[in-house]
Amino acid sequence: MTVATVTPTTAPTGAGAPAPVRETRSDRIVMICNYTALGLFTLAVLYPLVYVLSASLSDPKNVVSGKVWLWPVGLSVEAFKAVFDYDSIVSGFGNSVVYALGGALLATALTLLAAYPLSRKGLPGKGIIMALFVFTMMFSGGLIPTYLVVDRLGLLNTRWAIILPGALAVWNMIITRTFFQSTIPEELVEAAKVDGCTDFGFFWRIVLPLSKPIIAVNLLFYAVAQWNSWFSALIYLTNEHLFPLQLVLRQILIQNNFDPSQVRDTAELIRMKELQEQLKFSLIVIATIPPLLIYPFVQKHFVKGAMVGSLKG
């Protein structure tokens, strides 16, 4: 199917106007079903989110006793105020932003640099290099050796320890490679070469602008992954000022339930519970808002790529 075969055989309107999309009965049913299904699914997802938001704005006592189920009961912003009382939460937030941004940029760059060459059909040794990457997805040295490497490189207790070791996710790289394979045909490359364009030039001036969706996806995924991560920080950092938000969150939210014989000072139990109840939902809200905020910016880049599709013929 190419552009050339558009013939107005079925268009009921005048020849001059662009052919309108005429909906058949089945189409309309499909559309209605679609909207309904999406709507229902959204509601199913929305309810728990609303619950979390309401709980964060309610008096913690009402949350605990189960009075809150949809709307806030005992409206109060105490929970949010309490959050800001803890320096480690505020600094954690800032750190997480730095890690998310820095990590996303570095990781996306590495991903693109690896995915593009591997998407070109004629590259000798492509299979071997690909296998090298894939192998690391299945096997890893383990925690201690990775730690030793990071230590050897002098990265311990620095921000680089958070950004570097996890910089490339082979999974993302593979998806990106697939994207390049589907949307950058070999003919385009050949044509560019004939015109004197180098590989570098082609990549920089043609491929990247055409790849906005996948770049956006990578940035998003890496940023979110960094935002949610806490394990690297746990292992590599001993400086509290570098801790990301999730690490602080875990401290508060995850209570140690698994050893009943452990001696517990009841006053400590009360205090921990109180903290949890007070901060749990407001922390969740605070931790969830930034990823939600950046999404609309990413969404903008999911635009239909008009040009490239027309070459498929």
Added chain:
Amino acid sequence: MREDLSTTPVKRRAVVAGALGIAAVGSSGLLSGCSSGEAAAGAAPESLSAPPTELGRKKTGINYPPGYVGPVARERRAIVTEPVTFTVVVPQSLTVGDWSKNEFTHWMEQQTGIRIQWRQVAGKGNDAETMTKVNAMMAAGDIPDAFLGIGFTRSQLYLYGAQNLFVDLNPYLDKYAPNLQQAMQDYPEARRLMVSPDKGIYSFPDINDCYHCRASNGRALLNSDWVRKVGLGMPTTTDEFREVLTAFKKADPAGGGKTIPFGGYKDAPLDTYFMNAFLYNPGEPWLVVDDGKVGVTYVKDEWREALKYLHGLYADGLLAKDIFTANEDQIKRYGDNPSGPILGGARVYYWGTLMTLDLVDPKARWRQYQTMEPLKGPGGVQVAPWNYLGVGLEVSTLVVTRKCRRPDLLVRWADFQLDLEVVLRSYAGPDIRWSAKGDKGINGKQSIYGYDSWNTDATKGKTWDQFGVMYRSGDFRLAERVNPKRPTFESPLYEQTRDHLFPFRQPMEQQFPPVTLEADQAAQDAEIGLNLKGEVTTSLAKFVTGKLDPSDDGQWNDYKDRINRIGLQPYLEIQQAAYETYQG
């Protein structure tokens, strides 16, 4: 004493450049990481040459109850005149905040002259995450002078101590820890609990004698108002208990059929209370000592009888349907039910697990719930499992590593913290007040101290939470002043434990002590223990809820078979050996 950890740009570049020259897979010389052949003791010779530390004079003006055993306030002197710095790894704590900016840290530095460079590990100190990080540090040879508040197990202390990673504090404790020596006299079992199988003492311990903690694992609460409503008395036998629950169900005090005669939640085991009407059962890991021989409770006939009893209760709807699956939030929801109490009772650690505590109202709901005495079973057994050895002395509070050049100073620093005033400041903050003569403590005797708030927003950043080295004897804890206007639950908790549980405690010899295992044994103990736990708890739940029938011989024998197949015999052998080592 350790160089600054942040790498300068120059150093980092050099290292990365070096790394680039390395081929894909490293060879042995590159990352030896740790020891193998390094010299052991890192202590300087002068660490043992200083004269022994003496205790200062007792301070006056403080009221102690008669017969008081515990920390006292004495005149204290600085430990060093020239500032000395040590690096110490500590857990992260929201209460403590930034350790280096903490008020108590400053006070300690001022008083002792010893400065600490803190390194914080995210994690609570005794959880898997902290241990992962700490082990990674040790693997890289990245060790501090000491660990504070990091919960190494006895087996780990022994393992690393025997390999000289941790310093044997024996010689230092004798000379430089007079407060600890005094505490060890007050608590005779202390030495056996502190010592490793090779007679080394690889940590400076902490004493936290929480009275009610010794029995709370087996506590069960019952609504005494309801008991009165149905015209009965607090039950003392298994039959009476059944009667009371049946009466609850019939009378339906909560209205609308919502009454739950007896509840619980999945992390609070039932066996720690109910099995003790048939045999002494301390709960997981269910090990008991009978005349010097170590055994387990869950394969005995008495255990089976207890299962039959519980099975009957559940079948009659007297136990909550979700007693094995509810989580803590749910049971709290039952307890806090807005229209009135719906729970007749529950097997919980204390009231706070069951509901939000209103500490001001003398008629608050939680006060209706009384600690039950243990029930007497048909065989006449009536035991409240009492934890003599697991509560009180805690090892691994301060662990000194071979990196430390002056272990004697750190020992003195730790011992310094065992003084009464320092203890109070350490966990309660600077706003403590000494009690006047006649002020009553939790146990009704003369109280020593009091404070307005403990571990609240007001004390944030001013204390070391409970991570410091402390001596909190039983008398000390119970000498906290009770504010007549704001009586907390501490008094009832103490009194009810003393009156309803303590009299029924089992003899100390029957308790399986905290033992130390060799590395190989520890591996087996962990795996078999985990599988046993899974089988025992799952089968208990099934026998009680009716999915299995304890009266069915076939099913009971199948259960015992499974237990044996998991490896009960080798497991018991390990425990027996460890027990005998403990006895010395």
Added chain:
Amino acid sequence: MTTDTLVRRTPAHSAARPKRQALGLGARVRRHWQLYAMLALPLIWLAIFAYWPMYGAIIAFKDYNVVDGIFGSRWVGFKHFERFAESYQFWRLIKNTLILHVYELLATFWLPIVLALGLNMARRRWYRRSVQLITYAPHFISTVVVVGLIVVIVDPNSGVLNHFLGLLGIGPIDVLSNPDYFRHLYVWSGAWQTMGFSAIIYLAALTSVSPELHEAAIVDGASRLRRIWHIDLPAIRPVAVILLILNIGSIMSVGFEKVLLLQNTLNLQTSEVIDTYVYKLGFASQVPQFSYAAAIGLFRSVIGLALLVLANTIARRFAKSSLW
């Protein structure tokens, strides 16, 4: 040079392009030197952070002790593997892990695709954008909260689920205590949580489909559903196949936190998976079990790799797209 000029030029060049002779290997490598240069940085990263630490995998064959270090610890060969294979729960763990993951795969693999297709179809931009935003959010709610919500909903006494079932005349079901329901609970709550997020990849692929293709198809009289079948699905097929292969490769690991929180003594026979077992073992152990955990991890990796290679080979033959 702009894309426009390229587009204009391409058809002519395609027709006139002569058949190239196969060049020698050396020449080909030199021709693509810039591509190799691009690969250099990621490969270096790979070498340092992925391959360098791999020597530590030998921990699985030793009795690792932090003091002795990796090379100083005693060599024990396959002792830990044998221990795992002989352990009481070995078969149950493997079975539970596999079933859970396969179920998850089958049930939820196609859901993000459907969601992406549905979103792509929706023409009202505000509707599409807000649905996207909302469905993507649950991914960020921490597991602890999600499980807390689940527990509230399925509560046999007061939960919403049993309320609805009651309206339909079905008696209250205790979902949490029944080992048979554990898997359903785990899988469908996971679907709810990750569907929106996973749909993003498919959406990105769908947006690169030219709208002219759709217009031409409409003119040719194709209904919506046929258009989806013939245009949209082929567009996402490469990505979907790759994701499927990758998922099969990681079949032996299951996120353990949610499993751990949903576990209780009554559903343990279906809810105990390899990850929770290893976690609990590490926690329960008096001495850290690095070697044992490493051995189990290695065992898992080997199986995963085998499955991955298998899946890849099948995909290459039948679906024409594969990892390598």
